Amino acid sequence: MTKLRPPPAYQEYASDTLSDTSFRMLSLPERGLRHTMRMECWANETIPCSPKELALLLNLNAEDVQRNLTNGVLSIFEEHDGNLSCPELEDQRERLMERRSAQVRGGKKGGQTTQKKYKDIQVVNEANLKADPEAKLKVLSRDEENREEGSREELSVRKSSMEEHAKWLADLDAADPTDLNEYKKKSRGD
Numbered sequence: 001m002t003k004l005r006p007p008p009a010y011q012e013y014a015s016d017t018l019s020d021t022s023f024r025m026l027s028l029p030e031r032g033l034r035h036t037m038r039m040e041c042w043a044n045e046t047i048p049c050s051p052k053e054l055a056l057l058l059n060l061n062a063e064d065v066q067r068n069l070t071n072g073v074l075s076i077f078e079e080h081d082g083n084l085s086c087p088e089l090e091d092q093r094e095r096l097m098e099r100r101s102a103q104v105r106g107g108k109k110g111g112q113t114t115q116k117k118y119k120d121i122q123v124v125n126e127a128n129l130k131a132d133p134e135a136k137l138k139v140l141s142r143d144e145e146n147r148e149e150g151s152r153e154e155l156s157v158r159k160s161s162m163e164e165h166a167k168w169l170a171d172l173d174a175a176d177p178t179d180l181n182e183y184k185k186k187s188r189g190d
Contacts, residue, residue: 006097033064036060037084041084048083049079052066
């Protein structure tokens with residue numbers, strides 16, 4: 001089985017973040033650092049705990065990182081083996097990967113069902129051709145529930161209505177232009 005690529009984005013509700021008092025109490029530089037750390041955690045799963053290493057990784061000034069790496073910023077992260085991770089994002093990533101795996105399994109199952117139906121139709125086609133070489137089963141398109149080609153009566157009615165339509169067009173061409181203008185006025189309600 002092919003390894004699934006990690007999801008490209010996480011979902012974050014602005015109203016939830018803005019209503020969170022722990023976020024609202026952060027200064028602007030703290031908010032920016034926290035957001036940058038979350039994005040890095042999404043992209044690489046973990047980030048270093050050390051402010052110097054973190055500053056190097058994020059390409060930020062080490063003194064700025066040290067000053068703004070407060071308890072408020074760190075409140076959404078967990079430390080494991082000298083690295084930080086964001087449990088909320090990890091839960092989201094896990095749910096997305098589970099959903100993708102389920103979609104892959106469903107797609108494979110649906111494909112196998114479709115292939116089985118197609119093979120069954122081929123077997124019926126081959127059996128029909130052996131019984132009657134001129135017979136051929138037509139596979140329905142995706143939107144068709146059945147294929148009605150019409151009885152002989154329906155075909156003759158269609159043919160006669162087409163003949164009537166052609167006669168009407170010929171009469172229209174032969175008609176006096178003033179009669180045609182009168183007809184147009186009446187049809188418009190003038």
